[in-house]
Amino acid sequence: MYPAESQAQYKLKWGPDLIEPEYLAARPMSVRAVIDLLILTRSV
DSSP states (O other): OOOHHHHHHHHHTTOOSOOOOOOOOOSOOOHHHHHHHHHHTTOO
16 A cells, blocks of 8 residues: 555646546455555545
8 A cells, every 4th residue: 555645646747638547456345454554545
């Protein structure tokens, strides 16, 4: 896993014309597990 903010900055430095969303696939997770994952990846 990597911090989402620094990854986005890295990708944007190339000046992309099209920005595609990134997705996460996982087994059913509890709300708490989702929140922990978002905090871990600095997405919130």
